[in-house]
Amino acid sequence: MPEVDTPVPFPRRMMAVLYDAIAVFTVVYFLSFIPVVAAGRIIEPGNPFMSAYVVAVVYGYFVLCWTRGRTLGMQAWKLVILAQAAERRPTLAEASLRFLGAAASFALGGAGYLAALFDRDKRAWHDRWSHTRLLLRVTARDGSKTRR
Numbered sequence: 333m334p335e336v337d338t339p340v341p342f343p344r345r346m347m348a349v350l351y352d353a354i355a356v357f358t359v360v361y362f363l364s365f366i367p368v369v370a371a372g373r374i375i376e377p378g379n380p381f382m383s384a385y386v387v388a389v390v391y392g393y394f395v396l397c398w399t400r401g402r403t404l405g406m407q408a409w410k411l412v413i414l415a416q417a418a419e420r421r422p423t424l425a426e427a428s429l430r431f432l433g434a435a436a437s438f439a440l441g442g443a444g445y446l447a448a449l450f451d452r453d454k455r456a457w458h459d460r461w462s463h464t465r466l467l468l469r470v471t472a473r474d475g476s477k478t479r480r
Contacts, residue, residue, distance in 0.1 A: 367382060
């Protein structure tokens with residue numbers, strides 16, 4: 333059956349964020365052993381190298397997943413990300429801009445995410461800034477395929 337893409341309801345978006353938070357925490361946890369083993373000792377809290385390393389790992393997770401079409405949380409909740417102007421996955425530049433926008437949204441207490449509640453197209457700030465869109469992909473029952 334064909335698939336239909338519709339704007340993502342806010343609760344589903346937030347559940348995908350929760351799933352991704354768990355996935356990112358796990359990835360950061362295990363990849364944090366690499367600098368510790370390389371240094372041969374415990375790395376003190378607040379170490380700027382370690383902070384930059386963690387940001388790079390989080391960036392890598394999201395940008396790699398978004399340029400491939402979805403994160404683990406998005407996959408679990410049947411969400412896909414597409415470039416706004418085309419039916420394609422985001423480029424590295426679009427995914428990077430989305431990451432910066434999502435980080436800003438998060439840093440502002442989630443205001444950018446909450447904006448999706450009031451947006452006509454249910455898009456968060458980082459969706460708009462990066463010219464991407466998050467869509468719910470479901471199987472059509474009537475055989476039609478539409479994109480909104």
